[in-house]
Amino acid sequence: MAIREVLGLYRDLDSAVAAADALREAGFSRSEFEVLSNAPYPEGTFGEESGIHRLFVFPLIGAACGFAAGLLITGGTQLSFPLLTGGKPLLSIPPMIIIMYEGTMLGALIFTVLGVLFESRLPWIGRALYDPRITAGYIGILVRTAPEREAKAIEALRKANPEDILTENGTVGKQPARS
Amino acid sequence: MQERHRLGEEEITRELFRPLVTTTPMMWVGFIGLGAVLAIFVFAVSWMFYWGLGVTGLSRPNMWGFMIVNFVFWIGISHAGVMISAILRLTQAEWRRPVTRAAEVMTIFSLMTAMLHPVIHTGRPWRTLYWVFPYDFWRNLWPDVRGPLVWDPSAILTYLTGSTLFLYTTMIPDMALARDRTTGWRRVLYTILALGWRGNERQWKMQTIAGFLLSGLILPVFVSVHSIVSWDFAVSLVPTWHATVFAPYFVIGAIHSGVSAVVTLMALMRWLFRFDHYIRLEHFDAIGRLLIAVGTGWLWFFLLDIFFAIYPQEARELEIMQFRLFQWPFNVLTALIFIFGYFIPVPIWIFQRFRRNVKIMFWTSILVNVGMWAERYWLIKPGLMRKYEFTFDWNWYRPSIVELSIVLGSFALVGFLLLVFSKIFPPISVWEEKEGQHFAQQLQVGKRVVNAIVREF
Numbered sequence: 001m002a003i004r005e006v007l008g009l010y011r012d013l014d015s016a017v018a019a020a021d022a023l024r025e026a027g028f029s030r031s032e033f034e035v036l037s038n039a040p041y042p043e044g045t046f047g048e049e050s051g052i053h054r055l056f057v058f059p060l061i062g063a064a065c066g067f068a069a070g071l072l073i074t075g076g077t078q079l080s081f082p083l084l085t086g087g088k089p090l091l092s093i094p095p096m097i098i099i100m101y102e103g104t105m106l107g108a109l110i111f112t113v114l115g116v117l118f119e120s121r122l123p124w125i126g127r128a129l130y131d132p133r134i135t136a137g138y139i140g141i142l143v144r145t146a147p148e149r150e151a152k153a154i155e156a157l158r159k160a161n162p163e164d165i166l167t168e169n170g171t172v173g174k175q176p177a178r179s
Numbered sequence: 180m181q182e183r184h185r186l187g188e189e190e191i192t193r194e195l196f197r198p199l200v201t202t203t204p205m206m207w208v209g210f211i212g213l214g215a216v217l218a219i220f221v222f223a224v225s226w227m228f229y230w231g232l233g234v235t236g237l238s239r240p241n242m243w244g245f246m247i248v249n250f251v252f253w254i255g256i257s258h259a260g261v262m263i264s265a266i267l268r269l270t271q272a273e274w275r276r277p278v279t280r281a282a283e284v285m286t287i288f289s290l291m292t293a294m295l296h297p298v299i300h301t302g303r304p305w306r307t308l309y310w311v312f313p314y315d316f317w318r319n320l321w322p323d324v325r326g327p328l329v330w331d332p333s334a335i336l337t338y339l340t341g342s343t344l345f346l347y348t349t350m351i352p353d354m355a356l357a358r359d360r361t362t363g364w365r366r367v368l369y370t371i372l373a374l375g376w377r378g379n380e381r382q383w384k385m386q387t388i389a390g391f392l393l394s395g396l397i398l399p400v401f402v403s404v405h406s407i408v409s410w411d412f413a414v415s416l417v418p419t420w421h422a423t424v425f426a427p428y429f430v431i432g433a434i435h436s437g438v439s440a441v442v443t444l445m446a447l448m449r450w451l452f453r454f455d456h457y458i459r460l461e462h463f464d465a466i467g468r469l470l471i472a473v474g475t476g477w478l479w480f481f482l483l484d485i486f487f488a489i490y491p492q493e494a495r496e497l498e499i500m501q502f503r504l505f506q507w508p509f510n511v512l513t514a515l516i517f518i519f520g521y522f523i524p525v526p527i528w529i530f531q532r533f534r535r536n537v538k539i540m541f542w543t544s545i546l547v548n549v550g551m552w553a554e555r556y557w558l559i560k561p562g563l564m565r566k567y568e569f570t571f572d573w574n575w576y577r578p579s580i581v582e583l584s585i586v587l588g589s590f591a592l593v594g595f596l597l598l599v600f601s602k603i604f605p606p607i608s609v610w611e612e613k614e615g616q617h618f619a620q621q622l623q624v625g626k627r628v629v630n631a632i633v634r635e636f
Contacts, residue, residue: 036377039613039617085325102403105396106337124376126375134378
C-alpha cells in the first residue's frame, strides 16, 4: 500500500507539541508521525515515543570480535613461527593481554559507531519529505500515512498554527484555500 | 552555568559558522606564519631522509632524541580531548559544550603528529610498515608481540580510530546543518558527511546514548595509551626508566599538559573567532580549578619518581638521579620543570580573579607546556647519556638544527591543521550549544533569578 507523507513546520516548541496532540486526537498513532528538530529535546517532550533499540548489544559483539582478533594476532602469530627469545615463554600472557585489550576496545568502539548508525537508520538515501528550515530552528512534524488519511493529517497539523505544510506535491499552505 | 547569554537559534548558527565563511586578518597571519614554519619542517625532514640520521644529534648511546621526546609530548597533549570530552560528558558538566569539539580535534591532530615522529625517526619511514603490521605472509614470520614497539602502534591506532569515530559521530548533526546552508563543493562534502541526517527523535536519542557509550569506552583506551607509551621506557633496563610508577606518572603528566593545551586553545579561539558568548570566563574558571587538582597530582607523581629512584640506594639509579638533579644542564632543567610546571601556574590559579583572566590563563598554560616538554626531555635523555660498563662508545646529545626545526614544525603542523579544520567544520558543536539553550531555565529563588539547567539522567 502506498504511503503518503505530510510535513508540518512549526516555529516554536509549543505549536509543535500542540500539533502532536492534534494528530493523536485525530486518530494517528505515535508510529505514524515523527518529530524533526535541530537539537535534542528531553525525552517525552512530544509525548510517548517508541524507544526500543539494541544499541547496547553492538559494543559487546564488537568487544568479542576484537578480543578474538587480538588473541589470533598474539597467540596465532607466535605459534605459527615459534621463535624463543631471551628464554621467555612463547605465549607470554602479560604482553598478549596488552594487544588483546586494545583489540577488544577497538572492536567495541567500531561496533558502537556502527550500531549508532544502524539504529539511527543512517546512511539514509531514501526519499523523505524534509525542509532546510528544520536545521534553522523550525520543528517539523512528519506524518506517514495512507493516501486516504492525508487530508485528515493536514487538517490536524493546521490546528496548531504551522508556518507551512508540505506534501509530496508541494506546499499546501498553513490555511485551507478559499473556494 | 551562571553567565549564560540567551541566544537565538539563528544567532548561534551565524556566530559559530563565522570562521567557515569569513577569514579574518588574524587567521591569514596564522595560515601564513604556520605555513612558513611548516615548510621549514618539511624541508628539515626531507633533508634528513636524503642525508640520513647523521644530520641529527643522534649518536651512540643517544639513539633516542628530540623526536622521541616530541612523540611523548604530543601523545600527552592528545589526552586533552578525552579528558575534557569524555569525562565531562559522562558527568554531564555543562561547561563542556564549547570546548569538546576543539579538544577532540586537538586529540586527533596531536596523535597524528605524535605518530609521525617515530616514523620519521627511523630515517627510512617506508620500512616502518614492517613493524606496524604483520608482514611477509609467505614465510609466516611476524612481529614479536612481546616487544613494546608493537604495543605502541596498537594502542595509538586504537586511540586514533576511537577518537576519530567519536568526533565524527558527534559532528553528524552539524554536517546536516552545514549541508542545508551551503552550495557548491561544500554542499557536496557536507551532504556526504551528514549521511542523510534529518534530526528525528530516534536519531537524537542515539546521538545522546552514543555520547555516553563512546565516552565510557574511550576512557580506558585513553588511560592505556600513555601507560603503554611509558612502558616503552619502563620495560627496558635503563636506570631511572625502569620504574613501576611510570604508567600513572605519564598519564597524569599527559592530563596536565593536555588540559593546559585546551586552555591555550580556548583563549586562541576566543581571540581569533570572537567566541566570547560561548567560551566564557566561567569556563576558564572551571578548567583552572580542574588544573589545580591535576597539576598537584602531577607534582606528587613527579616527586614519587625521584623518591623511588633514591630509596633503593642502587648505585646506577643514584648516579643518574644525581646527574639529573645536580649537574648542568639538567639541574637547570629540573628547576625549570618545577617552576614552570607547578610553582608559577598553580599558585596563580588558586585566585579566582586570575582564573577569570584570559591572558593570564593563556600564558600560564603555555608555561605548563614548556615545563612539560622539558620534563619529557629530562625523563628520557639523562638515562641514555650515561656511560655504562662495557660501553665502547659514549657521547653527549646535542640536538642539531634539523631536530630543532622538526620540534618547532610539529607545533606549526598541529596549529595549521586546527586552523584548516575550523575553516571547513564548525570548531564548536552547534547542536550541543543549541541543546544547552533548550535545557536552560531561569528560576526565581527568593528575590533573585538564577540560571539553571534541566538534566535528563
